[in-house]
């Protein structure tokens with residue numbers, strides 16, 4: 001009986017872990033690829049969590065923003081490298097990171 005109980009417990013635990021993985025992904029991708037510039041606003045990057053830096057950019061919608069991140073931009077405040085400089089990131093991963101960044105706005 002105790003063996004069976006712990007088996008169920010472990011399965012439940014794994015189920016929980018796998019369902020949160022998708023949500024945590026954006027945060028992880030951001031930390032590994034984007035935070036260096038966007039955390040402190042290095043090189044003219046809009047700082048994450050700073051509403052004023054994002055207000056105008058947000059007005060064009062998230063799809064347009066994701067496209068900019070994928071292609072990169074020499075913008076008015078600095079240069080955003082294509083895919084944050086990591087060509088291994090998929091479009092979905094870029095979108096997850098952008099979504100995470102926008103969720104940090106107050």
Ligand code: HEC
Nearest residue numbers: 033034037043044045057065075076077078079080084097
């Ligand atoms: C080398 C520094 C650097 C890195 C690394 C970087 N960015 Fe940027 N990012 C910038 C700069 C600079 C801008 C502002 C460009 C401009 O002047 O419009 C920018 C702009 C943006 C914007 C706003 C685009 C818009 O709509 O105007 C988004 C969203 C963004 N970055 C997301 C990301 C994501 C996601 C990552 C990681 C995958 C990332 N950035 C990595 C420097 C960086």
